[in-house]
Amino acid sequence: MDFDLTEEQRMIQDTAYKFAVNEMAPVAQEHDREEKYARDVWKKACEAGLVGPVIPEEYGGAGMGFVEQALITEQFSRIDLGLCLCVTAAVFGSEHILFFGTDEQKKKYLPPLVSGEAISAGAFTEPDAGTDVAGIRTRAVKDGSDYVITGTKMFITNGTICDFMCVFCVTNPDAEERHKRQSIILVEADRPGVSAHKIRGKMGIRASDTAEIIFDEVRVPQTNLIGQEGFGFYQLMKFFDATRTMVAAQGVGLAQGALDKALRYVQERKTFGRPLFTNQAIQFQLAEMATKIELARTLTYKAAWYEDQGRTDPSLNAMAKYYAGEMAVWVCDKALQMHGGYGYIDEYDVQRFYRDAKILEIYEGAKEAEKMTIARRLI
Numbered sequence: 001m002d003f004d005l006t007e008e009q010r011m012i013q014d015t016a017y018k019f020a021v022n023e024m025a026p027v028a029q030e031h032d033r034e035e036k037y038a039r040d041v042w043k044k045a046c047e048a049g050l051v052g053p054v055i056p057e058e059y060g061g062a063g064m065g066f067v068e069q070a071l072i073t074e075q076f077s078r079i080d081l082g083l084c085l086c087v088t089a090a091v092f093g094s095e096h097i098l099f100f101g102t103d104e105q106k107k108k109y110l111p112p113l114v115s116g117e118a119i120s121a122g123a124f125t126e127p128d129a130g131t132d133v134a135g136i137r138t139r140a141v142k143d144g145s146d147y148v149i150t151g152t153k154m155f156i157t158n159g160t161i162c163d164f165m166c167v168f169c170v171t172n173p174d175a176e177e178r179h180k181r182q183s184i185i186l187v188e189a190d191r192p193g194v195s196a197h198k199i200r201g202k203m204g205i206r207a208s209d210t211a212e213i214i215f216d217e218v219r220v221p222q223t224n225l226i227g228q229e230g231f232g233f234y235q236l237m238k239f240f241d242a243t244r245t246m247v248a249a250q251g252v253g254l255a256q257g258a259l260d261k262a263l264r265y266v267q268e269r270k271t272f273g274r275p276l277f278t279n280q281a282i283q284f285q286l287a288e289m290a291t292k293i294e295l296a297r298t299l300t301y302k303a304a305w306y307e308d309q310g311r312t313d314p315s316l317n318a319m320a321k322y323y324a325g326e327m328a329v330w331v332c333d334k335a336l337q338m339h340g341g342y343g344y345i346d347e348y349d350v351q352r353f354y355r356d357a358k359i360l361e362i363y364e365g366a367k368e369a370e371k372m373t374i375a376r377r378l379i
């Protein structure tokens with residue numbers, strides 16, 4: 001692996017950073033306070049070609065790799081993780097179509113995601129099944145040429161604003177192997193029987209839409225099956241390989257943003273008649289923060305690069321996500337501490353970074369789930 005980014009990758013990084021500074025920074029606090037999805041920012045990002053970069057050109061995308069997507073995600077998260085999700089997660093779930101869909105499904109569902117005409121979601125978690133995702137109960141029963149879907153999904157990103165979602169359902173309840181009972185089925189959000197309820201009061205990423213979704217005998221044609229019936233669990237694991245690396249990139253960007261803020265503050269703030277920065281105790285903490293961020297960045301780029309080479313390494317992806325999430329929580333804690341009392345009030349952005357960081361240890365599989373993947377590989 002070449003450790004230098006190409007000129008084109010640097011340009012993408014730069015474009016994403018400038019977009020985040022100009023379009024996200026001015027509205028980040030407002031969207032956090034009001035728990036409001038940033039539709040305008042998402043639209044502008046689509047116009048700038050920054051949404052769904054890995055979608056191939058033939059389906060309207062830029063045909064870039066996961067390294068490029070990680071670079072964009074990192075720069076957005078450096079400014080605001082909630083708004084980063086409004087943009088990068090607007091295609092969440094559609095990776096199932098990209099990886100396993102038919103050409104017809106790709107032609108129908110992928111281009112509107114890039115052009116800003118549609119938003120997707122991935123509905124896997126249920127009120128009683130998160131880490132143990134194979135324990136879901138949502139049922140899809142065949143009836144004529146349709147599936148009839150009944151069940152409840154929990155904590156679904158974009159739940160109230162999406163146009164369609166890829167839903168993890170039990171289709172083969174009698175299969176002997178527990179992991180061969182599920183499939184991924186695409187459900188349009190306006191189908192009769194679908195109802196979404198926004199979850200308010202999140203600790204962080206408050207601009208991102210999160211919902212509970214109820215499916216009450218929702219009828220979809222069997223042609224909405226994505227991939228192979230009974231192989232949904234394995235498709236979901238492949239999906240997580242790609243998306244977990246992006247969560248790692250979120251952690252790297254968010255931590256870098258917190259470090260940026262801490263660096264600025266310790267040079268401005270004076271205690272005992274001199275800038276905070278002149279204390280070696282502060283300098284050592286800054287050095288540790290920068291080192292951990294660089295370590296997570298290297299791990300993340302490496303995992304994304306392997307993904308691009310078609311050499312997916314689930315253990316490496318899990319390491320990147322678990323380490324970057326934990327690191328981001330740690331870095332944000334240090335950055336807030338350096339701000340003293342000012343860090344604790346919402347006039348200073350660092351408290352938002354601190355609140356936002358925690359989700360990185362929870363979603364896309366909590367960090368314990370990543371450790372299970374790593375340990376399985378070791379043994």
Ligand SMILES: Cc1cc2nc3c(=O)[nH]c(=O)nc-3n(C[C@H](O)[C@H](O)[C@H](O)COP(=O)(O)OP(=O)(O)OC[C@H]3O[C@@H](n4cnc5c(N)ncnc54)[C@H](O)[C@@H]3O)c2cc1C
Pocket residue numbers: 092122123124125127128129130131132154155156157158202205210359362363364365366367368369
């Ligand atoms: C803001 C937000 C957005 C989300 N977006 C989506 C989305 O778009 N789509 C979607 O499908 N889901 C989404 N989720 C759900 C998320 O992926 C789950 O919350 C996560 O996978 C954990 O599942 P759980 O909450 O059921 O926790 P549980 O599975 O109940 O686990 C509780 C705790 O116990 C730990 N634990 C569980 N089992 C073990 C074990 N065997 N050994 C050790 N520790 C264990 C877990 O790691 C966790 O810390 C979102 C969640 C949030 C909060």
